[in-house]
Amino acid sequence: MAVNVQEFAQTQLKLLAAELASEIAESSALVSLHTPPALQRAGLALTNLTLSSQRTGLGGKTVLELGPDPATTTSNTATTTGGGSGSSGSSNGPDLPEHGIRTGDIVLVSEQPAAGGIKKREAKGLEGRGVKGVVTRVGRGVVCVAVDEGGPSGSNSSGSKDGKGDGGGGEGWTGFGEKRVWMVKVADDVTFRRMNATMERLAKMEEREYSSFIRVLFGLSSPSPVPEDLTKDEEVGNIEWVDPTLNDSQKDAIRFALASREIGLIHGPPGTGKTHTLIELILQLLQRNLRILVCGPSNISVDNIVERLAPHKIPLVRLGHPARLLPSVLNHSLDVLTRTSEAGAIVQDVRAEMDAKQATIRKTRNARERRAIYADLKELRKEYRERERRCVSGLVGRSKVVLATLHGAGGFQLRGEQFDVVIIDEASQALEAQCWVPLLAASKAICAGDHLQLPPTIKSLNSRASKSSTAANKKGKDTTSTTTPISTSTSTSTTTTPASTTTTAKNTTPTLETTLFDRLLTLHGPSIKRMLTTQYRMHEAIMRFPSDALYDSRLIAAESVRTRLLKDLPYDVEDTDDTREPLVFIDTQGGDFPEKNEDDQPGQQQDGGKTKKVSKSSLYGDSKSNEMEAALVRQHVGSLVEAGVRPEDIAVVTPYNAQLAVLAPLKETFPGIELGSVDGFQGREKEAVVVSLVRSNPEGEVGFLGEKRRLNVAMTRPKRSLTVIGDSETVKKGSKFLKDWMDFLEENADLRYPDLASLTQGA
Numbered sequence: 001m002a003v004n005v006q007e008f009a010q011t012q013l014k015l016l017a018a019e020l021a022s023e024i025a026e027s028s029a030l031v032s033l034h035t036p037p038a039l040q041r042a043g044l045a046l047t048n049l050t051l052s053s054q055r056t057g058l059g060g061k062t063v064l065e066l067g068p069d070p071a072t073t074t075s076n077t078a079t080t081t082g083g084g085s086g087s088s089g090s091s092n093g094p095d096l097p098e099h100g101i102r103t104g105d106i107v108l109v110s111e112q113p114a115a116g117g118i119k120k121r122e123a124k125g126l127e128g129r130g131v132k133g134v135v136t137r138v139g140r141g142v143v144c145v146a147v148d149e150g151g152p153s154g155s156n157s158s159g160s161k162d163g164k165g166d167g168g169g170g171e172g173w174t175g176f177g178e179k180r181v182w183m184v185k186v187a188d189d190v191t192f193r194r195m196n197a198t199m200e201r202l203a204k205m206e207e208r209e210y211s212s213f214i215r216v217l218f219g220l221s222s223p224s225p226v227p228e229d230l231t232k233d234e235e236v237g238n239i240e241w242v243d244p245t246l247n248d249s250q251k252d253a254i255r256f257a258l259a260s261r262e263i264g265l266i267h268g269p270p271g272t273g274k275t276h277t278l279i280e281l282i283l284q285l286l287q288r289n290l291r292i293l294v295c296g297p298s299n300i301s302v303d304n305i306v307e308r309l310a311p312h313k314i315p316l317v318r319l320g321h322p323a324r325l326l327p328s329v330l331n332h333s334l335d336v337l338t339r340t341s342e343a344g345a346i347v348q349d350v351r352a353e354m355d356a357k358q359a360t361i362r363k364t365r366n367a368r369e370r371r372a373i374y375a376d377l378k379e380l381r382k383e384y385r386e387r388e389r390r391c392v393s394g395l396v397g398r399s400k401v402v403l404a405t406l407h408g409a410g411g412f413q414l415r416g417e418q419f420d421v422v423i424i425d426e427a428s429q430a431l432e433a434q435c436w437v438p439l440l441a442a443s444k445a446i447c448a449g450d451h452l453q454l455p456p457t458i459k460s461l462n463s464r465a466s467k468s469s470t471a472a473n474k475k476g477k478d479t480t481s482t483t484t485p486i487s488t489s490t491s492t493s494t495t496t497t498p499a500s501t502t503t504t505a506k507n508t509t510p511t512l513e514t515t516l517f518d519r520l521l522t523l524h525g526p527s528i529k530r531m532l533t534t535q536y537r538m539h540e541a542i543m544r545f546p547s548d549a550l551y552d553s554r555l556i557a558a559e560s561v562r563t564r565l566l567k568d569l570p571y572d573v574e575d576t577d578d579t580r581e582p583l584v585f586i587d588t589q590g591g592d593f594p595e596k597n598e599d600d601q602p603g604q605q606q607d608g609g610k611t612k613k614v615s616k617s618s619l620y621g622d623s624k625s626n627e628m629e630a631a632l633v634r635q636h637v638g639s640l641v642e643a644g645v646r647p648e649d650i651a652v653v654t655p656y657n658a659q660l661a662v663l664a665p666l667k668e669t670f671p672g673i674e675l676g677s678v679d680g681f682q683g684r685e686k687e688a689v690v691v692s693l694v695r696s697n698p699e700g701e702v703g704f705l706g707e708k709r710r711l712n713v714a715m716t717r718p719k720r721s722l723t724v725i726g727d728s729e730t731v732k733k734g735s736k737f738l739k740d741w742m743d744f745l746e747e748n749a750d751l752r753y754p755d756l757a758s759l760t761q762g763a
């Protein structure tokens with residue numbers, strides 16, 4: 001049962017290397033197969049830019065300000081003086097075209113290739129050219145990018161051992177001059193560097209260095225026993241709750257988390273108040289004068305906690321690049337505190353000096369003078385880092401609660417810091433290696449998550465899976481993950497988040513998709529977890545199937561949500577067949593609603609003529625769509641809206657990105673409606689959710705619909721109304737779980753068969 005720590009770390013290192021290689025290969029393939037305009041349309045790039053200015057941003061980073069190249073913005077009414085340089089690019093200039101670059105994205109800015117695509121050979125070297133950075137601001141006519149110079153703060157480069165980031169940025173962007181440049185989203189290899197460094201540390205540890213915490217996490221010792229009933233426990237039996245309205249399962253989970261010595265898991269099924277529970281736990285730990293590090297896999301998961309902790313007025317510090325934080329939590333950001341606190345003033349002096357120097361670069365044409373300025377800047381940056389380091393360690397050292405993303409916890413700011421407890425939210429959505437970044441600073445950990453929802457996205461799974469020949473693989477090859485090379489840790493958007501292709505392989509060979517949460521449950525059994533059982537989201541009828549099929553029938557619908565329907569919404573909604581039903585199943589069986597393979601679709605060809613070769617790098621992969629089903633979605637949404645349900649209270653989710661593309665026009669008809677991939681919608685909720693299952697074929701192939709964790713996510717998003725649209729005949733053949741679900745819907749939902757005639761009329 002016990003795990004050899006060194007072997008574990010070595011295996012993780014190998015798996016991580018394969019994963020990074022997959023991500024990079026995918027990015028490069030996308031870039032080499034598609035022209036910059038096609039990538040721009042797919043939301044992955046922004047083309048035809050020029051550099052308008054640069055300045056020193058937060059954390060001493062150089063911020064590049066990029067605007068549309070005036071030479072390419074012909075039909076603009078705004079008056080622009082030619083030449084790009086000198087103009088600020090932020091006001092009065094031409095607007096940027098439609099694009100999908102968002103604040104917080106990691107991008108590579110480089111010289112734009114001439115017309116046509118980027119050749120494979122060039123794509124390979126893409127990382128070596130240009131400069132990488134984080135998008136800090138997106139305006140109508142300007143995009144700002146804080147470039148990666150290995151600055152002391154923020155999430156980039158600091159702590160990297162390879163020194164790759166250090167100083168590299170300077171040369172990267174100075175060559176831009178007035179040339180036309182573009183930016184493309186890229187994989188975030190910082191996350192990998194942090195995970196690697198952590199695994200290397202673990203691999204090098206000698207057994208005698210293992211703490212009892214580490215021993216338990218690898219099964220070398222058992223966790224210290226915790227009594228089943230803690231209500232009579234001397235220490236935690238009589239807690240003064242900050243929020244006395246917590247339900248019993250939440251209180252029990254908190255008692256358990258407080259009483260556990262090494263590790264405690266809080267299992268939070270959908271809508272059961274996992275975060276709510278963690279907030280109380282943090283406050284209770286603080287009352288016991290313990291020092292806490294709180295982490296989550298994404299910025300949004302961490303910000304969510306900061307926002308809810310802030311009203312309690314406890315001193316806390318949020319680490320992370322300010323560009324990636326919610327505006328509401330910026331006041332707690334370490335970068336901002338460094339700037340605004342008294343201790344930060346001295347840091348600012350150097351910063352002002354750096355700005356002044358930066359400004360002189362553009363005026364200098366003489367190469368020797370430029371080199372001299374760079375040398376000065378290098379010195380100043382060093383000094384800046386030194387002062388900032390002192391200021392930061394003061395701020396962090398005094399904080400009882402520190403919050404960061406998992407990989408953010410590997411930054412220089414926490415070097416040498418120890419915590420009594422590390423709390424990891426959404427632990428079942430993080431790679432285990434990522435969890436170890438903060439865990440090495442802990443002597444106890446509390447992990448919250450739900451291993452019955454989707455695990456993190458693994459890209460290398462595709463290539464590894466395709467080499468084996470299991471039936472699960474054959475069926476599991478559909479993927480939406482090829483639509484984007486962006487990292488999983490930053491995005492707050494829902495539609496671009498890639499869906500993983502998890503086959504349910506639960507074998508003994510270590511794989512990246514085994515999360516820490518899963519592994520610990522297998523290792524120590526259910527006694528190390530407590531489950532939250534009251535859910536505050538779904539109508540009872542919506543909750544029933546997931547509860548019975550996945551959560552041992554233990555879920556209870558809170559009184560406040562148990563019977564609420566769309567017709568009871570706090571605004572005017574008519575009482576109709578659609579608004580008084582919590583569960584609707586529109587069964588398309590019979591073969592009139594066939595699915596389409598993305599390859600079969602005409603009009604898929606992108607610019608440049610070369611992209612017809614559909615491969616893993618196609619913008620939609622071999623995703624599936626179903627136009628007739630989309631027409632049904634439109635009809636159903638139409639009648640909901642007609643009854644008075646607001647489009648912003650409706651979401652349509654589907655496992656297939658190709659189907660999302662087919663559904664896209666709904667956004668024009670019903671402004672405010674949300675469309676999302678199931679994977680991207682994890683963690684979200686809506687009053688009404690329509691699920692489009694897409695698959696309909698005589699063979700009964702269901703692809704990655706066969707993953708029950710994905711279906712669990714899909715069916716547990718709605719509050720008052722779930723409508724499932726799909727072909728029961730096809731879907732039933734997919735798995736026992738799918739058959740049970742279809743049988744359940746046939747029995748318990750308002751079952752409808754579409755009227756083909758009205759559908760073709762309405763279309």
Ligand SMILES: Nc1ncnc2c1ncn2[C@@H]1O[C@H](COP(=O)(O)OP(=O)(O)OP(=O)(O)O)[C@@H](O)[C@H]1O
Nearest residue numbers: 245246247268269270271272273274275276536683
């Ligand atoms: N004890 C409680 N009493 C009343 N409402 C509660 C209670 N606990 C949680 N809630 C409510 O339930 C909802 C879900 O809570 P929260 O956001 O903490 O859930 P979560 O489990 O983290 O969410 P997810 O299911 O997305 O992981 C919130 O609206 C919260 O206010």
